[in-house]
Amino acid sequence: MPGEVLVRAGGAVQMEVDLASAPPKSVRNGNNGSSNSAVDAITKNVIDLYLITEEDSHYEQEILRDPYSSIKPWLRYIDHKMKTGSIIEQVFVFERACKALPRSYKIWKMYLDLRVNHVLPLNSAKFPDEYAKVNDCFERALILLNKMPRIWTDYLSFLMKQCLVTKTRHAFDRALRALPITQHNRIWELYIPFANSASGETAIRIWRRYMQVHPEDTEEFIELLVSQGKYEEAAEKWIEVLNNPKFKSKEGKSHFQMWSELCDLLVTHAREIKSIDVEKIVRSGISKFSDQRGKLWTSLGTYWIIKGDFERARDAFEEGITTVMTVRDFTQIFDAYTEFEESIIGNLMEESAARQAKGKVDEDLDFDLDIRMMRFESLMDRRPFLVNDVLLRQNPNNVIEWEKRVGLWGDNKQQIVQTYTDAVAAVNPKKAVGQFHSLWAGYAKFYEKHGDLRQARMIMEKAVRVPFKSVQELAEMWVEWAEMELRNDNFDEAVKIMAKATQAPKRSTVDYFDETLTPQQRVHKSWKLWSFYVDLVESVSTLEETKEVYERIFELRIATPQTVVNYANLLEEHKYFEESFKIYERGLDLFSYPVAFELWNLYLTKAIERHIDIERLRDLFEQAVENCPPKFAKTIYLMYGNLEEERGLARHAMRIYERATRAVSDEDRFEMFEFYITKSASNFGLTSTRPIYERAIDALPDKEAKEMCLKFAEMERRLGEIDRARAIYAHASQFSDPRISPTFWEKWEKFEIQHGNEDTFKEMLRIKRSVQAQYNTDVNFIASQAIARQQKNKDGVAGDEKEDQEKRDAMDALEREAKAPVGFVAASTGPQGSQVAAAKELVVQETANPDAIDLDMED
Template sequence: MPGTLLPPRSKRHHAQMERVSAAKPDLYLISSEDIIYEQDLGEDPGSIKPWISYIEYKQQNGTLYEQAFIMERACKQLPRSYKLWKLYLELRISHLRGRNPALHRDEYQKVNGLFERALVLLNKMPRIWEMYLSFLLEQPLVTQTRQTFDRALRALPITQHNRIWKLYKSFARSASGDTAIQIWARYMQVHPETAEDYIELLVELGRYTQAVRKYMEILNDSTFRSKEGKSHFQIWSEMVELLVNKAKKIDTQSYGGIDVEAIIRSGIERFSDQRGRLWAGLATYWITKGNFEKARDVFEEGVTTVMTVRDFTMIFDSYVEFEESIIGTLMDQASIRSKKGKVDEDADFDLDLRMMRFEQLMDRRPFLVNDVLLRQNPNNVIEWEKRVGLWGKNKAEIVNTYAAAIAAINPKKAHGKFHELWVNYAKFYEQGGDLDTARVIFDKAVKVPFKTVAELAETWCEWAEMELRNENFDKAVDIMAKATQAPKKSTVDYFDESLSPQQRVHKSWKLWSFYVDLVESVGTTDETRKIYDRIFELRIATPQTVVNFANLLEENKYFEESFKIYERGLDLFSYPVAFELWNLYLTKAVDRKISIERLRDLFEQALDGCPPKFAKVLYLMYGNLEEERGLARHAMRIYERATRAVSDEDRLEMFNFYITKSASNFGLTSTRPIYERAIAALPDSEAKDMCLKFAEMERRLGEIDRARAIYGHASQFCDPRTNAGFWQKWEAFEVQHGNEDTFKEMLRIKRSVQAQYNTDVNFIASQAIARSQQQRAQENGEADMGDEEADKEQADAMAALERQARAPVGFVAASTGPEGGNRPSGAQQPAPPANVNPDAIDLDDDEDMNE
């Protein structure tokens, strides 16, 4: 009824409303304009349509009371109409909007009652509940609001609960305290995936123990998936951070309390890549709890168990910071006491003790880092050596470190040179003057199953060198003899990994090399020869072994035996190693002046099967021998063989050398067949040069026709545009020795060759590439002139080249008249006589031609 509405702000209007309402309110609220709508209602009172029309009319033309009067009547007439109730409730809510619910509590309660009336029949309408609950959230009625939310959840189907929970969670955060926790706990039963929001609420409310328990619950639930995409470790880290930061406010004492240390230690075992941070967190937990000694124990355990330098650095830095903070606090307290004139011996002693412990901690850092690296890999020889160096002159600890290293390292898995650790161990005693102990160590070292034979051989050599340093030469020889001891016929493969290094060490070249050098220095020649022979028997000789053995015999005047050593070496090695041995062998054999027949036999053996790339040197040595001690024709025959046997790179040089030798021994005419074979054998680029030399030789001999024929043969290799030098030489030759017919023939051949190259695919492709490169250079700004100037200059250049090609030196081009031909630019030339033919050719006399 209108009396239930909040009175309007006009006091006069309010008084008038009260008087009319007391008399006949219905007559007062129904005007003559409403008669038509009242008639419609009378005709069809059960229909919602006339009521809606009536309400819409009043919304436009009626007062607030008139609208409320009509809506009240409509809701009484049709109490199950959602639409009518919604219009009515919205009207009443809008009328109270912006008003203080505490000051106008009665009016708010009236609207609450109106909602209760509506929900009697419309309790399945979620929108009505939402409106009611939103309206209650504006009022300071916590209990009533909570009970109404519970009623809404009970009344509505579960599919509509999300709409209610959206408001209910907002109410819970505003209500705070136990009410919020209970509401969220109920919500978690339906939506366990929102556990992170629940934990956030618990942390905000200071319920840290409950938050940790919820963390533990979701971490133990393998089906839980974070709606924020957090990983299992991220959630676990958040829990640990809460445990550490709120250590004093988390229940750890009561029955079922949280064991923080056990939780963090389980993470240390589980998350190996985060151990440094977790150890530091555990120590911080005890620091927060005020248990400094427990924190120090945790720091010590952390720095002595982590496996990475990164984790160690994190823990150690936290440890140092912790100690510095305690020392700083104690020093501040001592300063205050000194100002007050008080003396506390116990506090001063505690400060000194902590200072000393702090200094020891800093001194221990290199050792602790070394421990970390050795825990990572106990087979790391390099780190064991560094640990020995850290002890400085502490002999007892050095010995203990060597002993620990030898016991810890697996020889097959050693990272680094394990034998050097043994050698340095023995040298430590050697430097102390205890050779007997050093020998015992070496004796144990040579029995170690090293990873490679080379390490075992190095150990034997180091043992012998120790004896040499102490001038025990015989002892050193005995050690090497023992190291190289092997069966008479050894079939052991040096590279057979299935055998131990001790079974294969007798085939180590390094060991035998050291042994033979040692015996050569302190023993006799016969003893040295026996060792060299043994090396050859074991088939481990190298080219250097062959050379050293041969040089040893040569120094002792055993020349023939040194030659035999070279031959033994040549039986062992093939080319290219054999080339170096043959080179030395033949050089020494030639120097010894042995018989020519034997030398020829040696050279023939060397050349038999010699690869072309090595044949040149041997043939030159062979030819030189024949020139000095044999016959010249034999030498020429050898050089002729060389031109066929050498590699393609050396063939031109060999032909030139052969021609030079033949000319010096038998005259120029003897070189003709050599030139002819060279031109036939060499590639075109080299054959062209050989033709020019051949033609020049024939010209010097006066064989002009032969020279011209050679030029004609060579012309097929020379494109006029890329080999202008050849054509200039031929042109000069014809000017000097030819006539008009021969010159024209030369020009005809030149045009023919140029036409041939114009149709050659490779040449056309190369010219196209050249043109494209030139065009690209012009586009990049490398050409300074404009396009028109460049085209003009190019045309002028082409015309000049054409004139030059048509009118060589000594001739006048008919197309250009008196101005044609090749003449220097700017040179003054006399005009030809009027009675002289400008196209005539000035030929020398026959006598000049013959000259």
């Protein structure tokens, strides 16, 4: 090849081929026909004159000593030129080095980088020749270095900056052929962006080759195919991906998401895709993704609509709404179905209107429109039934939905019977949701309503043999049968049915709650069944037959408190009082408290009303209170005491009330003591209540003991026992914090003002201070005090507080005056004197007794 020369032309650097051997410009423009020796001599002179300087002589000599074996002299020469030489001189040295060492990767890499960096600022469209010369350099390098991937990648990157699609594609292909497969990834990293930018058929062909080695990027290939309109090939690629269980989406898409994209592609471009069985693919998705059947059925119907096959679209929608299992899927399909029908009807109506406007009448079009309108109306009428079908497909044991379906048929007898028949056949009694017996009962009532009682009885006979989920349902079924006979005035038949239902061995050992036994084996212990039976017998049969039923209930040990009361009332109505009392006693043997309390209450009330012997009544009451819990003792003791007061001795009544104060619960004890004291005072006088008060104060908690002390003190005051009353106040003071219970201290204060003297008043004040000091050290009382203060502030009794403060100030003034030295006379003026005067005035005003002691503490 000829050499290269770099010259300046028009401000741009032009590269001439074969700078080392080409003559300079002046020579090339002159005598072209001269001899070779003359050209060589002239060329050498030009090189010596322009490209080799005196500074280069050292490097030239070093190269001449060993020009072909060692790379170091060339590298030193190149480094020198890179620092001091022009671009022409650098290229000159590189060309000579590459010819001397053509397999040196390092020199070629440096040379190519120099040439590339030099032309990159130039526009490839304006200077194609300069870029072509660099391309030639790359080609020369690749003759011997075609196994070097970096040379290829640099070359390919350089080509991608030029508008040479075919040349670049060929270079990529040559690189792939030249390099081992382990290095292909480095080429593909450039080849794929190039293919995407090239677009069109070129991109598709390149991607097809790429897919052979990198199938994991199929999703990107599919996007390219769709963008290029290759819908069928894109669908086929999706099918390959979905059939490959090892494929993992690089975008993190789930299997269903990929299915959805395939379906959307098939449906959207249904007219372009012809070689793929779309219906088969969509149906396989329907069977695989049960939770997305609504969307897939809609897609299948839409596919046939786009294809223009409306009948197959309608078939797809119909199959969808009759097979889906959820209301959500049904709604999705039904909405698409109705929209499809409305659009067809709308188009037909527009076409018909257009024809009529032109004066043309098309009977076939009008007939087709009428048919489609009828279909649409039928579809809308079927909607409730279709929704019901969906719910029953979800759970065929849903009794409520079966009953709704019966209601949907209205007066259609044939369909109602068919629905009932299907329902009792489909529902599993053990898994029924709702009351399965109500379905059988409704079935029988339907025939009863239409006068076919024989068929209704046959249904009832079948129903009572059904293994229901619970005994309760079977009992309800027997009751429904009996009630049906009662509605038709067949009373004896109803009794026979209930007798059959409750038929059981004399001594039944069956456990009502034993789930291992069938409901038919346990139903004879159903309280509901026996309750209905006994009410029925009581209404239509004799007393003896009714008693037999009640006795059977007691024998089976299924009697309830209500059974005992009903049986006793029945006997009482028929004047069998003693027998009714025995029934109460039998009930008390069966039941303990708290149920026994209600029975005792009724029993004792009835016995008292019958005025039976007092000793017998006492016996009954003693039995009642023997094991009575404190919670229920109050009522029975009050009845007992009242009985003694009316028919016995008052002394016995007091003894009973005294027992009651110990037997009742804590919350009733205070009230019981009050009642006891009232009765004692009315029967034996006030003085008889003193030991009761004393025992009450000992027995009651502090709060209630304080109230009892106040009552006790008031009683003593009325009796004139002032000292005893004062002692009671002093005893009660230990329960009363002055800041929490001011009422107690107010009452004691009034008591002392009316009945006390200076010493007793001071003693009261001393006790008050002592109690307050005691409570100040008690954490619990401090907390309760804070709560009481908040409550008091909340109530807003500001006036009362002011009055209380005035009283306390007045009493403090009296106390200070009382503590003054003997002979000391308080001033009549000033703060202290005014307080004392106010105290005296207050005392005088609050003294109700004119004979009370005058507290003149100035003496």
